[in-house]
Amino acid sequence: MTTFTLGEHDFLLDGHPHRILSGAIHYFRIHPDQWADRIHKARLLGLNTIETYVAWNAHEPVEGQWSWQDGLDLAAFLKAVADEGMHAIVRPAPYICAEWDDGGLPAWLFGEKAAGVRRDEPVFMAAVEAYLRRVYEIIAPLQIDRGGPVILVQIENEYGAYGSDPEYLRKLVGVTRSAGITVPLTTVDQPEDDMLAAGSLPGLLHTGSFGSRSPERLATLRRHQPSGPLMCMEYWNGWFDDWGTPHHTTEAGAAAADLDALLGAGASVNLYMLCGGTNFGLTNGANDKGTYEPITTSYDYDAPLDEAGRPTAKYWAFREVIGKYTELPDEEPEPADPAPVTSAPLPREIDLLDAVEASGTWSVLDHLPTMDEMGQFRGFALYRARIELDDAAELSLAEVRDRALVFAGDHLLGVLDRAEKSRSVQIPDGSYDLTLLVEDQGRVDYGPRLGEPKGLIGPAMVRSGKQGLGEHGLGRSGLGQPGGQLEITDWQYLTVPDDPGGLLDGSDAGRGAPPERPVLRRGRLNVDGPADLFLDTAGWGKGVAWFNGVCLGRFWERGPQRTLYVPAPMVRAGANDVVVMDLHPRPGARIATLSAPVLDQPILNPPVTT
Structure with missing residues (x-):
């Protein structure tokens, strides 16, 4: 022994x-x-x-x-x-x-x-x-x-x-x-x-x-x-x-x-x-020592x-x-060959929010839920509330964990971002569905904020500096006084599937996304045989990519990471399925690979740290 x-x-x-x-x-x-x-x-x-x-x-x-x-x-x-x-x-x-x-x-x-x-x-x-x-x-x-x-x-x-x-x-x-x-x-x-x-x-x-x-x-x-x-x-x-x-x-x-x-x-x-x-x-x-920093x-x-x-x-x-402290093997690692360089279009595109809504049934609550309460421990969720306003107002949250795109109908009103310390957005007057697509960008892994729930953290308040606030969808009370405020307590939610590629299956029915709306895109990348690939995300905005059904992880034009690593065992000879969920899509986006990784691209719009 x-x-x-x-x-x-x-x-x-x-x-x-x-x-x-x-x-x-x-x-x-x-x-x-x-x-x-x-x-x-x-x-x-x-x-x-x-x-x-x-x-x-x-x-x-x-x-x-x-x-x-x-x-x-x-x-x-x-x-x-x-x-x-x-x-x-x-x-x-x-x-x-x-x-x-x-x-x-x-x-x-x-x-x-x-x-x-x-x-x-x-x-x-x-x-x-x-x-x-x-x-x-x-x-x-x-x-x-x-x-x-x-x-x-x-x-x-x-x-x-x-x-x-x-x-x-x-x-x-x-x-x-x-x-x-x-x-x-x-x-x-x-x-x-x-x-x-x-x-x-x-x-x-x-x-x-x-x-x-x-x-x-x-x-x-x-x-x-x-x-x-x-x-x-x-x-x-x-x-x-x-x-x-x-x-x-x-x-x-x-x-x-x-x-x-x-x-x-x-x-x-x-x-x-x-x-x-x-x-x-x-x-x-992620880390948070006063500023949230997702990895x-x-x-x-x-x-x-x-x-x-x-x-x-x-x-x-x-x-x-x-080698000064032990005997080294005679063998040395072989040099790596450059990875294959190839490209393909992303011809299939659908509106992400429409596709998620069509895939499930909205759950209704009388309070603002966290994503943890939804059972969504990673990823994305949709929140929706009915708004009726006589005049423009401000929507504010106690916290956003970690990033939310705010829509009035098809129109993007703004982005709430934990790293940017942005928790409020102006919303217009009228009657419409207010929708927020919320992303958990990674749970804090060190320090006292371990285990904090993700999603929107209430109260969710609507504040008006002019006209009154309507009653419908704005909670139990409709105190329509100038300068008044109300808490939104009636919410619906839908979780985004872990692998939304299935939302792209079937017929080509479904509209393309209006400007500023998130999309799901799909293409086929042809490769001669299994090999490590470095998927180039240049021309993409922010989101998640899947390769042959496996989630490669997140991309973000902010940098510094530009390429996503695709291990050779995931790669098939012939056509390979690529699905991209892009929250900030750009026209003309394609699938492309590079011969080597790029992990040090220039930083675009660094987060606020004060």
Whole structure:
């Protein structure tokens, strides 16, 4: 039986000192047919271990509906690691951050039953225990002492930056050990005294997360842990991107020099990220530290392997450094060929709002619902209220999470945008249906705004500075006084299907969209054979794209991301179906691919930050 334990200063593999040289690959961000390629390239870099998070909300997006399918087969991923002769570190959280929607916590956790998260609270702990036991059923038989690859399991994630509840951590440890996890347990925190003190327990290995000044960070870590191996569990060798800010890069030579200093101090390391991958679907997270900042679809992270798994300059710089501390394989990754360049029209177009309305039945409520109340935990929803006004007025919301297009009939009145801190719009007089198309642009993944509901947050008020307000559709009272205001309480809603491509099926009946109305477009892209593609979104406005029925994620002309990555396993020889939902369509839009990704286009209309 192989053993993996903690020594006085080192990890011990079968009793011998062992340095962990690890790289982060999130199986849920990489197409499963490409797992083996990314893992193999990790070994060629000189690494001996692969680390991954487990994203709870990917496996259980709806309470009680669990899946290990469609790229979520954790056991298969860990076995692929073992097949490459490498070890594995698993970080099941329950909270992962990771710039992932809600930090991996399912949105349903925060409903009416919830009393608190990331602390010792009975409702939360019951859900967490059920989740962890499912995950540990996979991990336990794949531990190193049972012939598998898993050498470490992490408890929570950067908990010292969020809370200080040692009983919560003790209960997580109890669930973990009772589920048969026998390998060493770790925690991770940024190397700051208060975070390290709050984020761990005696008996757990403290590790750090940082991306520079390694000797100083390791010294702080050692103060809090006089014995045991030193490890940077997240060596930040790059960074993620937000819509409307420049693409983040770190200079390869500087990052390699700091990695050299870290390894030279005798520490173990996990490169975060080795290959970042993609926020397929609508899985990107967001940050809000006073300004809401949704994260891009690409999670390239300026990592040693780019979003498509191709070695970068950083890969070769890191390989040279790692070669000073371990023997490198003779094999090197092959250079990547340019991706196919092709194009096609988008001949089919229908009005999105008409199509959604035709696809379902409006639900009626006597209050303003959140999208969570609708059961729509990601994506888009339509809100509608009947308006009768004698004069123009202002519509205002308490909050908009996160962006809403406001229509009076066919006419776009304006856009309410959380990042722009825009929560009101002028609406005209008359009798009409006021319709709002609301987009959840990604749930906050870090800090106190975890778990907040999405959609329109009331009250929804209509304020007039002149004539009175009519009664119909404006709530229980119609106080028509000059300068008066009323709350809209009578609402209808419809959720937008997760895959609206079906709305384009069937006959060609249905109008093209009037100007300023969102559209659904479809085209066929012919490709000679399976190959990675970089779908060019130039000429598109803002929205979501699907390729052969798979949601590639969001696009936005704002930048910095211009291309959407299409993994080769999704691509068919011959015709491939492309569906585009564009909230701000431009005439003449086409499907096109580029030979290489563009993640650093100039920023168009950056968000307001004051």
